[in-house]
Amino acid sequence: MAANLLARLNLPGFEANTADHYGVVADFDTPEELLRAVRTARIAGYTKLEAYTPFPIHGIDEALGEPRSPLGRIVIVCGLTGLVSAVLLQWWTGAVDYPLSIAGKPLFAIEPSVPIMFELSVLLAAFGAVLGMFHLNRLPTYYHAFFNYSRAAGASNDRFLLAIEAGDPKFDAAEVKTLLESCGSRHAELVEA
Amino acid sequence: MADLALDPRMDLNPPLVKGGVTYSDLTGKISAITEGKPPRQWYYAMGVALPLAALLVVCLTYLVSTGIGVWGNNNPVGWGWDITNFVWWIGIGHAGTLISAILFLFRQKWRTSINRAAEAMTLFAVACAGIYPLFHTGRPWRAAYWLFPMPNEALHMWQNFRSPLMWDVFAVSTYATVSALFWYVGLVPDLATLRDRAVNPVRRTVFGLLSLGWRGSATQWKHYELAYLILAGLSTPLVLSVHSIVSFDFATSVLPGWHTTIFPPYFVAGAVFSGFAMVVTLMVLARWVYNLQDLITIKHLENMCKVMLATGMIVGFAYGTEAFIAWYSANQYERFVFANRAFGPYAWAYWIMVACNVISPQFFWFKKVRTSIPAMFILAIFINIGMWFERFVIIATSLHRDFLPASWGYFRPTWVDIGTFMGTIGLFLTLFLLFLRFLPAIAISEVKGVLHHQINTEKGAAH
Structure with a gap:
């Protein structure tokens, strides 16, 4: 009722x-x-x-x-978002907003950025997989x-x-x-x- | 050939679910654990775990109110038991992800009975690991500003993303988050089972909310299975990256004994080795507490013993390679560190490590040992100890005799170091026992899938 x-x-x-x-x-x-x-x-x-x-x-x-299931496409978009945001985050904080020379290393380079690029891609892709699945399955369903x-x-x-x-x-x-x-x-x- | 197949001694693939059970028996057996009162053994185990967890609270309160000087860390050993314990706990978590993700991708059906508990173990181990770096900052309530790139008025600066310690923050927090997501997604259909069985309205409401209104419709399963597969696919490289990045904390430094390219694979193998030892320890415990012999069979335990044997050999080989490269490099500092490891003041720790990690898994060559619960339990404990000593040896021996002999020292833990370590073991066991008590410890829907396959295979054999 x-x-x-x-x-x-x-x-x-x-x-x-x-x-x-x-x-x-x-x-x-x-x-x-x-x-x-x-x-x-x-x-x-x-x-x-x-x-x-x-x-x-x-x-x-x-x-x-x-x-x-279209979930794969959702996950790829989320993963790429993570990848791009990791590059932007490391470049902007390290080379633009707060440049700090450490042992004469470049302020931004791809090589030392790879671990966080990978981790953020995985993180956002995983959220994409779970929240995308919830969305496609209309979870939570109360009734x-x-x-x-x-x-x-x-x-x-x-x-x-x-x-x-x-x-x-x-x-x-x-x-x-x-x-x-x-x-x-x-x-x-x-x-x- | 037909005769061979019928001979019970030639049963190469014993059934993964024993005792001629039906789907409904499975639901009942696993759900009943969370519905009834826990058995006496559960209280015994909790009686050990809870006081230890309380000790953790005492030690951490004392540390925060006094300062991190209450730990034994000092010059020259600036990283002591805290980082040892951190790496040890993270490593233990790896077996959970290996079982839930990598064995899933390899279609290893035997994983289904143990993956839920192993994933829970991962979460609790990572939680224990996280305590150490968090409290090593001395001001854990401010750690978020130091660890994560959060805009703030207090520091007016950003983290150094070129530092492996920063990579570690991202690796470990991603690992914790993805493991939690993976675990929860796996739980949803089983929480719906508990909801549907619930008599008590409070219980029905709690599990109703947690199961999100799951119906088990074919459409839902379709998206669900793909999400599960994707999470497994994401977790597999993730778990390899986490201990690789943990090893970068050491490998990218310039210290002899740390600065080696072998570290990432060597750390990952060690992590899986110690993790499986912990899974065996916990599964033997869970079988004892809840009589799960039909679901966690000797076959599961034997398979895990084989994994320990294989990874133990990799770890032993890595010890040899390290020592060989130290000699072959002709670098006097490198040679000194390795001679000092094996024959210096920490020789006792080094040889405990070798005995536990290289010699003890060799007993798993024998099927008698692999199928004996007491034997594998004792060996798994030895491996847990050995892997703790591996991290301690790596950290302490490279630091205690640095380039300047005048500053040489010897690390001694304080009671707070010991209490905190015992305390995290207590926290870990407490969380695991609570998990066994309140959530379905075995993935009900996945085991049903295996049972369906088994029923069809048996039917096929009978025809």
């Missing part, structure tokens, strides 16, 4: 869902059964599918038709309709869940339920939004 009120406030992280239902969620005993169900549902023409599993399942992205499924906790334990979302153009609760049950699920359920 409180969660629904929060969702109506439209705050970032609280996904406002105007539909009455999230979709139909069904659970399976093994990753292989889940994969088979994903393929069956795709062949039946459903497009808005999501799988929930306790560990990453090899081959599920291909089965769901998921595009590749998600998926958790209204009575067996949602199984997805972090030993169940392999498949959701066919209500936003799917072909969505019809009864049909979807029958389809998922025919794939071997014993707990296909229409889930509230």
Whole structure:
């Protein structure tokens, strides 16, 4: 209830869902059964599918038709930012703002700057990887309709869940339920939004 | 060939998860550790760790209120136990990153049971290491202005970025930050597991916040796995750079015994060597406290013994190379330092180092030793001691007899030196025990991945 009120406030992280239902969620005993169900549902023409599993399942992205993650590009941009800022930091502080001659060494040179160039590249790239992943995954998420499924906790334990979302153009609760049950699920359920 | 494969003696790849467990058993077993009351052994271990950690507080308070003269550092040995302990702790951290990142890239599945705890060990070791340079400044609350390029009204100057000590600040703080990020990202799915199991509303809220609303959807796993791979890829060169840069503190100086090009690889090998010794020490402890024999198997421990054997040989080879180069250089100062190391006033420390680091790992050639818990525990302790002495020998012997014989001296630690060192061991153990108690000490989702692979392999074999 409180969660629904929060969702109506439209705050970032609280996904406002105007539909009455999230979709139909069904659970399976093994990753292989889940994969088979994903393929069956795709062949039946459903497009808005999501799988929930306790560990990453090899081959599920291909089965769901998921595009590749763009995280690599985010990380490269962050890493290069770190590299450039390390050069600018060492050059500006050492050769411009506070030039101090030590043993006649050049005020700025690439060689002694390499360690910090490397370290700052790695630091910013790592932040890029983590924050980029959080952003792509919309983490933190305070509310998600998926958790209204009575067996949602199984997805972090030993169940392999498949959701066919209500936003799917072909969505019809009864049909979807029958389809998922025919794939071997014993707990296909229409889930509230 | 088929008969050979069926012969249990020919089982070259024993299962990494023992006891025919299901996914749900794994979740239960690992989560239960954080949910129930800790066993009696946990309190015994805490009873040793907490008083030592309190001693650290006492020593540091005394140091800050009196001055760093309470340490034994003085001319000519200006770096004493503080830097020895700093390098020792940083080195210990390296095994955690090696297990979590490098073995991940090499697809070494056996790492999954121990990587979480080893990463935690890295974080705690780096925290202990950081205490030494921080308190060596004498004014730790002002250290941020001295160590980091922060614009300020107090100094009106910038750091000297041409100094390896500055590189070290960046290397160690980057290492600490990236290790913490890597560790936390790894924890998120397991924190979600704890959230979903939580009965107590406070517990559910805490783990709910910490797990960030993780659902384990295929889309989330896709980005997550790539982020994990990238972090592993970043951590791998990072860990090699950290001890290389620590070694630059010595190698870029002009002191005989320090000014050598062999230092970076030699320090990295030594770091991995000491780190694995510490991981074995802690894993034996964790098995004892929490009965994790099914998850941290003899196979894991044996593999770590093999790593110690290999890196121990590299370290021993480096000792030989150093001595040879000192002789071959025909530089009288270089030759003096090495003769002084082995036969001078610190000969006792040098030979403890050789005995612990070169001789003790040789026992790991024998499978009996590699698979015996008491034997590997004792040898790992010896290696921990030996690697501490390695850093002490490098630092003290190069400093105590410098170019001017009139200023020669001999370093003696004070009670504060000893207390601070014991204190960081206490802090380290306290943090590790708290980690075992409150967070999933084994990466639940990763072990499930290995178990899935194992189940499929067994099915394949049965068909």
